Amino acid sequence: MAPTGYVHLWMPGHVLALPNGYVPEHRLVAYEAGLLVDLSDDVHHKNGTKDDNRLENLEVRTHGDHTREHDLVGGANRRKTHCPAGHPYDEANTKRVPSRPNSRYCRACHREETRRRRLRARLAATTSKRPGA
Ligand SMILES: [Zn+2]
Numbered sequence: 750m751a752p753t754g755y756v757h758l759w760m761p762g763h764v765l766a767l768p769n770g771y772v773p774e775h776r777l778v779a780y781e782a783g784l785l786v787d788l789s790d791d792v793h794h795k796n797g798t799k800d801d802n803r804l805e806n807l808e809v810r811t812h813g814d815h816t817r818e819h820d821l822v823g824g825a826n827r828r829k830t831h832c833p834a835g836h837p838y839d840e841a842n843t844k845r846v847p848s849r850p851n852s853r854y855c856r857a858c859h860r861e862e863t864r865r866r867r868l869r870a871r872l873a874a875t876t877s878k879r880p881g882a
């Protein structure tokens with residue numbers, strides 16, 4: 750039922766209910782135990798198993814902390830040392846965009862991509878200049 754892996758309970762009208770009437774069980778457990786007081790906080794599964802809703806597996810985090818933590822844990826890509834084409838993600842070869850602080854780009858691949866695009870554009874231009882060919 751829950752593609753996210755979380756357990757949901759049908760409890761429309763509950764203070765923790767989502768707009769669809771379901772309450773995430775982990776939030777309910779934390780709430781009833783008095784851990785979850787500020788409802789804007791998130792409830793985190795310490796062992797990473799989203800349907801393991803035993804109280805000792807739950808921990809209340811602020812939404813910001815929680816999101817950051819999952820970025821670090823789940824973002825295996827960010828810890829890779831090489832791009833998919835095998836170029837090193839070192840200081841000189843890594844491009845970052847301020848608007849997307851969690852992403853990084855391989856300069857070598859970017860250069861290669863730009864070169865190919867120019868080549869394609871040139872080929873296309875050449876072909877169109879010879880309509881009779
Ligand atoms: Zn979590």
Ligand SMILES: [Zn+2]
Pocket residue numbers: 832833834835836855856857858859
């Ligand atoms: Zn690369």
